Amino acid sequence: MAEKPIVSFSGVNKTFLKDGSLFTACSDLSFSIQPGEVVAIVGETGCGKSTALSLLLGLQEPSHGSVRVLEVDPFKDFHALKGKLGIIFQNDRLLPWRTAIENVAFGMEILHISNSERMQRAAHWLARVGLERFSNSYPHQLSGGMRQRVSIARTFALNPPLLLADEAFSALDEITATALRNDLLTMIGEERKTTIFITHSVTEAAELAERVLVFGRPGRVLSEVRAKDLIATGGTHADVASEIRESMKSARSTSAYSVA
Ligand SMILES: Nc1ncnc2c1ncn2[C@@H]1O[C@H](COP(=O)(O)OP(=O)(O)O)[C@@H](O)[C@H]1O
């Protein structure tokens, strides 16, 4: 059981200088993610979720505490994680001057994978997200949902050991988002990817994750909802969602929700 966690945050604080005074975005944030887990981090907008992600990616240094990702310090050993973290953002971040297949192949260029293998893998993953007929289309010729599918294909083509999605479905209409969520979950299951979904949507967290970390403001874990256990014992996704809402509500009714 005692596998090494893929991600661990221990007593992490992150403060910014904001309008001339210190602002706390994360406070005593501790959690860990085990290999193979599918976890959601859920919390209200502005509670520090994306800040936690940027600490995880090594884009920022914690003010206190430690962050470990795949057993390295992501800030101090930034290059050790190159190509190992697959990220899907709200905005697809495709290059407008490249076709869909060229966008999928792009991430692999950075990893110096040969041209023939890049194109072969890109074609495979574009087909996997249902876009084989659109390989030569440019991003502006695709819908928002299709562009997000291209970015998902680009991420899977790198075969990263850890997948991260930050509000990946927030810009899409509900029907498109639901279809994409289902397809992504299937792909995660098939590829057995350790995944962290970051979202402000309680229903989304309840539908996607085996375990849900409920964040309070400033960023820290208020409670953990074991969705997988709840479902295994006859609970529904709606039950998971109401348990998440309860812990968010109880946090708001205490002083914990005041901005530090
Ligand atoms: N680089 C920064 N400088 C100053 N304040 C920041 C910076 N990054 C984030 N913040 C602040 O930290 C808080 C948490 O932001 P964020 O992590 O983006 O929240 P979330 O992703 O949960 O919506 C916000 O109030 C935001 O304005």
Ligand SMILES: [Mg+2]
């Ligand atoms: Mg955010």
